[in-house]
Amino acid sequence: MNKTTTTLHVPAPTRRENPRLAQWKEAREVFPIYLALAKQQEIDIPFPQATRNLPEQPDTALFTQVHEWLEAMDQKVMAHQLRHLLQMTTLNASENSLRALIRRHLRKPKKSNPDRDKIDFLLVQYFALCAPAKIYHKQIEPDDVAQVMQPVLGDVDPAPLDWCAPLEKMIAALRGFHSLREISKTNFIEEGRKVKEGAGGMFYDPAALLAFIRFNFLLRRTLIELMHADLIAIRAGVDQLQSAGVRTIDCHHGGLLGGEPLGRIRKIADEWKQPFQKEYTERTVSQAFENLLGLRRDVEQAIQKAIAGSAPKGSPEGPGETLKKASSARDASNPKAKPREASEAPPAKAEPSGALDFENCMEQIWEQLIATPPSRGRSMTTVKIGGARILMSSWEVTAFVSEDGPSAEDLRRAVVARVLVAAAMESAKETGNATSLDRAMNMARVEVTRLQERVDVAKQAKDTEAAVNLGISTKRLLSTLDEAAKL
Structure with missing residues (x-):
């Protein structure tokens, strides 16, 4: 196998642009990210607070100082630290900054393994940010990746390379997984890493970069979708147990102690962090997923134990009967709950998108998310309204099933607006009547504002998580509006 370094032709500045000014423009784009990294890692920042807003025209001393500091930071910052920063702050919402950061690393004449890992992460992050709604939620093909990445990588032939065949084989296998336990038995993370490390300089072949972006994105998306199916099941189980009067359960399969309060189990499920936000390996990710699967097993066993429990003396019914009735009682007290008989009846024909109103759509989404399907799978985070299928992000699902408050309400409204526009688009394509689409788009524009x-x-409130999540959900709504405007 030839492992010589492949030259990547990164799109260059226009001919008339002064090279020095182009370098400075790029430095100004990435400077806020490096400042945040330095603060996060408690690295000394040699620029006084008053001078951190870099001017458009630098003098020679400032130009040199900034570039030397950026290069020194590149040596200190690892990929997992960059990942943590960009996934937990609003800095990941700027296409220009991400593009500049990627180009900065790609232009390095000699790239270390840490450089390679940062490039690998940044390319996927850029794709996740910039992919339009029409391809974000489907089985993504190489052509799709090439189109999204064109501003960064230029025009690239997306034809798969022979040595990237292991990635294609794993991508094909992802389509068949229906539970987190199934995929956790594979070693796809480690296999992908081996292909990357074995590529040497060929990793930077533009077609290879497209292959890795596609593999990494689809693997991550599949893991997250399946993970949230388990989290939703755990939360639903905790609700059932609490309705039955159960207060503590044995959670040794989930790596906890016996007699854990249900309130703590609920908090763990609500605050579960993806095992990709820090330095991770196949072992650490597998351990995190095993703990999650173990926690679900503990909750399900507690439910079975409660159902099988005998009635205490002097009581007409025991916790088992209480648990069996808990779901019905909760449905009766919750106006959003779907009647039990409805789950046994054939699914009703989807309403025309024009007949959907905001509240009706929100209720349909809510009902689909809280329903417990016969098997765990990606459908847990996909809603189907009319002819549209919308894949919801983890924070959007959480806003529907387990959170309340202004931020959760904002996320729910963003999802509903996106679903209404997507459903109206499908209806317009089928019928040729765009009346409902115009109405949905007008409503969505109001929501965007x-x-x-x-x-x-x-x-302004320094609620970084809410700002990031709302920002990305808003961007996805805008992407859906852009697609609708082209019809």
Whole structure:
């Protein structure tokens, strides 16, 4: 196998642009990210607070100082530290900054393994940010990746390379997984890493970069979708147990102690962090997923134990009967709950998108998310309204099933607006009547304005998580609107 370094022709600045000014423009784009990294890692910042807003025209001393500091930071910052920063702050929402950061690393004449890992992560992060709605939620093909990455990598032939065949084989296998336990038995993370490390300089072949972006994104998306199916099941189980009067359960399969309070189990499920936000290996990811699967097993066993429990003396019914009736009682007290008989009846024909209103759509989404399907799978985070299928992000699912408050309400409204536009698009394609689409788009534009204001409020309140999540959900709504406008 030839492992010589492949030259990547990164799109260059226009001919008339001064090379020195182009370098400075790029430095200004990435400078806020490096400042945040330095603060996060408690690295000394040699620039006083008053001078950290870099001018458009630098003098020679400042130009040299900034570039030397950026190069020194590149040596200190690892990929997992960059991942943690960009996935937990609003800095990941700037296409220009991400593009500049990627180009900065790709242009290095000699790239270390840490450089390679950072490039690997940044390319996937850029794709996740910039992929339009029409391809974000489907089985992504090489052509799709090439189109999204064109501003970064230039025009690339997406034809798969022979030595990337192991990636293609794993991508094909991802389509057949229906539970986190199934995929956790594979070693796909380690296999992908081996292909990357074995590539040497060929990793930087543009077609190879496209292959790795596609593999990494689809693997991550599949893991997250399946993971949230288990989290939703755990939360639903905790609700059932609490309704039955159960207060503590044995959670040794989930790596906890016996007699864990249900409130703590609920908190663990609500605050579960993806095992990709820090330095991770196949072992650490597998351990995190095993703990999650073990926790679900503990909850399900507690439910079975309660159902099998005998009635205490002097009581007409025991916890088992209480648990059996808990779901019915909760449905009766919850106006959003779907009647039990409805789950046994054939599914009703989907309403025309024009007949959907905001509240009706929100209720349909909610019902689909809380329903417990016969098997765990990606459908847990996919909603189907009319002819549209929308894949929801983890924070959007959480906003529907386990959170309340202004931020959760904003996320729910962003999802509903996206679903209404997507459903109206499908209806317009089928019928040729765009009346409902126009109505949905007008409503969505109003929501976009409101959501953008809410993002600003979250930023001012220094609620980073809310600002990031709302920002990305708003961007996806805008992407759906862009697609609708082309019809």
